[in-house]
Amino acid sequence: MKRNRNFANLLGLLAVMAVAASSNLIAATNGFVAPTFRGTANSQSGYWETFTIPVGAPGNLPDQPGATTTAVLTQTDPNAFLTGSGNIYNFTDADVFIVSNTTPFTLGTVVLQTRTQGSEINSDSVNLTYTDSNNVSQAVAPLFSYELDRTSLGAQGSAVSTLRQWDLTGLGVTNYNLHFAAASSSMSFDSMTLDTAAQFAPAFVGQPFAVKSRATSIARWMYPFNGNPAGRPAASVFAAFGSAGSFDTRDAQFLLGWDTTNIIPAGMGARNYLIRQARVALTISSGNQYVYTGILRDYRSYFPTNDPRHVAPASSGAPVELYGVGFRGGWTVATFLQDTTFFASGGGDFTNRTAYAAGFDTNGVLADVSNNVGDDGTNEIGGAFEVAPFAVGQTADVSEGQLMPVGSQLTFDVNIDDPLIYGYLQNALNDGKLDLMVSSLLAASFTGAPNYPNFYTIFNSLADPSQYPLLDIEGAVVRTNLDTDADGLADDWENFYFGKLGVGATNSFAGDGISNLAKYIAGTDPTNPANDFRLLSIQNQSGGKELRFNFAPNRQYAIQSSADLKNWLATTNPSLNYSSAWLQKSGTNATYPTPVYATWHDTNTASVQKFYRASVQ
Numbered sequence: 001m002k003r004n005r006n007f008a009n010l011l012g013l014l015a016v017m018a019v020a021a022s023s024n025l026i027a028a029t030n031g032f033v034a035p036t037f038r039g040t041a042n043s044q045s046g047y048w049e050t051f052t053i054p055v056g057a058p059g060n061l062p063d064q065p066g067a068t069t070t071a072v073l074t075q076t077d078p079n080a081f082l083t084g085s086g087n088i089y090n091f092t093d094a095d096v097f098i099v100s101n102t103t104p105f106t107l108g109t110v111v112l113q114t115r116t117q118g119s120e121i122n123s124d125s126v127n128l129t130y131t132d133s134n135n136v137s138q139a140v141a142p143l144f145s146y147e148l149d150r151t152s153l154g155a156q157g158s159a160v161s162t163l164r165q166w167d168l169t170g171l172g173v174t175n176y177n178l179h180f181a182a183a184s185s186s187m188s189f190d191s192m193t194l195d196t197a198a199q200f201a202p203a204f205v206g207q208p209f210a211v212k213s214r215a216t217s218i219a220r221w222m223y224p225f226n227g228n229p230a231g232r233p234a235a236s237v238f239a240a241f242g243s244a245g246s247f248d249t250r251d252a253q254f255l256l257g258w259d260t261t262n263i264i265p266a267g268m269g270a271r272n273y274l275i276r277q278a279r280v281a282l283t284i285s286s287g288n289q290y291v292y293t294g295i296l297r298d299y300r301s302y303f304p305t306n307d308p309r310h311v312a313p314a315s316s317g318a319p320v321e322l323y324g325v326g327f328r329g330g331w332t333v334a335t336f337l338q339d340t341t342f343f344a345s346g347g348g349d350f351t352n353r354t355a356y357a358a359g360f361d362t363n364g365v366l367a368d369v370s371n372n373v374g375d376d377g378t379n380e381i382g383g384a385f386e387v388a389p390f391a392v393g394q395t396a397d398v399s400e401g402q403l404m405p406v407g408s409q410l411t412f413d414v415n416i417d418d419p420l421i422y423g424y425l426q427n428a429l430n431d432g433k434l435d436l437m438v439s440s441l442l443a444a445s446f447t448g449a450p451n452y453p454n455f456y457t458i459f460n461s462l463a464d465p466s467q468y469p470l471l472d473i474e475g476a477v478v479r480t481n482l483d484t485d486a487d488g489l490a491d492d493w494e495n496f497y498f499g500k501l502g503v504g505a506t507n508s509f510a511g512d513g514i515s516n517l518a519k520y521i522a523g524t525d526p527t528n529p530a531n532d533f534r535l536l537s538i539q540n541q542s543g544g545k546e547l548r549f550n551f552a553p554n555r556q557y558a559i560q561s562s563a564d565l566k567n568w569l570a571t572t573n574p575s576l577n578y579s580s581a582w583l584q585k586s587g588t589n590a591t592y593p594t595p596v597y598a599t600w601h602d603t604n605t606a607s608v609q610k611f612y613r614a615s616v617q
Contacts, residue, residue, distance in 0.1 A: 031149025031161030042198035044069040050086030071101035088189040099178035105198040119187035144208040215468040218257030219457035230339040233460035238444035238452035248370040254438035266432035271554040275475040278414040283467035287406035290453035293317040318442035320393035322412040325435040326358035357437040423553030523552030544603040
């Protein structure tokens with residue numbers, strides 16, 4: 001054993017997982033971890049610690065006890081040689097490696113862990129190739145690259161351990177090659193582990209997650225006259241305009257729900273879920289009905305043309321929109337099921353829908369948006385208001401203004417640039433259940449051919465599973481107690497934003513003068529200066545001053561004011577409002593999506609001058 005990086009914190013978290021592994025296979029050295037599935041049925045593993053063949057055939061088989069794989073590692077550059085400790089080294093060229101393997105089972109996942117010294121592996125060079133059933137070579141990039149350990153070697157660079165995982169589910173792979181290369185000369189290839197399994201499973205607790213095409217567990221047509229809520233094969237969305245006060249304007253909605261506890265660890269604390277992207281896909285089940293538009297309309301464009309508030313619409317149609325979900329009648333995301341009653345109590349009217357499309361109001365609270373424009377423009381529920389959907393449906397299958405055929409898809413990329421929407425996703429993953437609602441203000445035609453979109457549900461026997469409502473979501477779970485380089489930055493956070501450890505707490509990756517540690521505490525993106533926590537403006541408003549500042553989800557803020565920069569008056573957890581140009585219909589950027597900011601009103605402005613500062617907790 002050439003190096004032993006105990007990686008004590010992570011090893012403590014993984015101790016329960018090592019029980020299933022082969023007792024002879026060396027694990028958790030060099031920063032490596034024992035994958036959760038090692039040692040289970042239909043899995044193989046191997047460990048390379050001391051290499052014997054620097055170049056070409058026959059390559060290197062695993063040399064440590066307990067190996068169950070016959071995979072071979074081969075290095076192809078002719079100038080490489082072996083060091084005295086059994087590393088493969090090359091001081092003139094960048095080494096190129098191939099791992100060849102055949103498994104007795106169809107693969108679900110591959111996990112590769114490598115340790116290098118000096119120069120590092122070129123991340124862009126890492127992929128997996130296989131030949132499909134049509135004899136065509138296919139390349140698959142890893143789901144993620146996770147740096148397990150980084151130790152400085154001074155002028156010689158760093159010793160780096162990295163884990164990469166592939167999801168091969170459904171590809172029918174049994175024979176494959178892994179390819180990777182050094183970023184430059186002077187890389188010493190120290191050691192490697194390879195784990196394969198027939199089923200995909202997380203490599204370790206808290207690993208970056210990349211959920212692909214996950215079918216919904218709830219697909220409920222939220223319509224007052226839905227006679228079969230537990231098995232309807234299709235669901236449509238449309239609006240009801242007119243003077244009938246017993247209908248929501250967003251009359252037919254489509255509830256989607258995913259249980260995420262078995263794919264993403266729950267209960268880790270909402271702020272510790274980092275999200276790179278979230279997408280929902282819906283497939284049209286009845287073709288040539290809906291005229292596609294991906295352009296969000298101003299709420300005033302839905303008013304009657306004789307209403308003085310009416311504005312011209314941005315498109316002739318109405319888009320399909322995605323929202324969060326709110327509940328009434330005592331129901332919650334945990335208790336609302338596929339066949340739960342539609343009405344919260346008694347009979348039905350638009351104030352009594354059990355689950356409804358919800359967006360965030362200016363107090364940061366989920367509000368029912370089912371009647372944000374009212375039935376006929378007079379808005380019998382109160383004042384009309386603008387809404388910010390979580391996403392607007394887009395398609396690559398047809399052009400703007402064309403009919404969508406059967407099998408075409410609408411995709412909804414959730415606006416994670418909005419901190420309130422991002423926070424909604426964080427809270428959902430922390431709870432282990434994500435609910436979203438599909439809605440539209442398309443006025444339904446019930447005479448002649450339907451004009452609204454119908455979507456497959458999970459109960460449609462004619463639909464392929466790829467046509468069910470699907471969720472793709474990528475991110476990471478931050479384990480705050482895991483900081484192997486002891487720089488005050490959690491390893492998971494560093495890997496998520498930088499792809500490596502060792503960026504340094506006091507450094508500013510974005511070069512904007514705000515330290516990485518400050519951004520870690522603030523919950524902002526350390527690679528994007530526009531995302532920094534800072535005061536944006538101080539404006540005179542009726543009754544006082546208004547402060548505007550960037551904010552992050554699931555954080556608390558404190559604001560201090562002073563007349564002399566010496567004595568400060570603190571306002572802890574101030575009452576904040578949230579707004580944007582889209583919601584306010586003001587400024588030069590009144591299109592959606594627009595940046596969302598927090599506002600605080602100071603009504604105590606008797607002094608001639610006043611200074612402000614804000615902090616985040």
